[in-house]
Amino acid sequence: MTLGIPNHIAIIMDGNGRWAKSKGMPRTYGHKAGADTLRKILTYCGELGVKYLTVYAFSTENWKRAKEEVDALMFLFKTYLKNEKKTLMKNNVRFIVSGRKDGVSKDLLKEIQNLEEETKNNTGITLNIAFNYGSRAEIVDAINKIIENNEKNITEEIVEKYLYNHLPDPELLIRTSGEMRISNFLLWQIAYSEIYVTETHWPDFDKDELMKAIESYKKRDRRFGGVK
Secondary structure: OOOOOOEEEEEEEEHHHHHHHOOOOHHHHHHHHHHHHHHHHHHHHHHHHEEEEEEEEHHHHHOOOHHHHHHHHHHHHHHHHHHHHHHHHHHHOEEEOOOOOOOHHHHHHHHHHHHHHHHHOOOOOOEEEEEEEEEHHHHHHHHHHHOOOOOOOEEEEEEOOOOOOOOOOOEEEOOOOOOOOOOOOOOOOOOOEEEOOOOOHHOOOOOHHHHHHHHHHHHOOOOOOOOO
């Protein structure tokens, strides 16, 4: 049976720096181009009927990068939040962020909170940005909350209750720029996701590339550990 459009797509947006380097530009140039690509892909996904789009924007490990690049990424994200507000509201997009608050400035946290609040009643596609996110950190944080709440007889459902956001698991995980690894992204949630890797750098990822990923997904045989 041919699969339909995925309900939830997750994307590791990789290759911004390499794309910029190939053009003789600084890495920050690639990150700005990547933000433009996200805007377009979000629109395409909404038009296709995708209900949830989760993107990996900044990992807990990215703090190890040069301070200049980290500062630029923080500024870019804050600018994105301010600039995209009208577009998100116009397109009925619900905006949420998954990740730790540690190390993130109060101003940026306030911008995140304000946009989440303003879009919370929107009923179109949900954009979930994994920012200051690490899957191991998410699982550790969930375990600590389980202990704090004195939960008994731990089940998968209880663990999921304490994860950052309660979204359906992604059916399709896309990684751009050709790297063959998960990079500490949604380890719990992608247990049975179909994985698609493309050599295309994120700034060059467009509607055609998105459709290639979805067409590949549609041909998969999803058995979830069973036999057909």
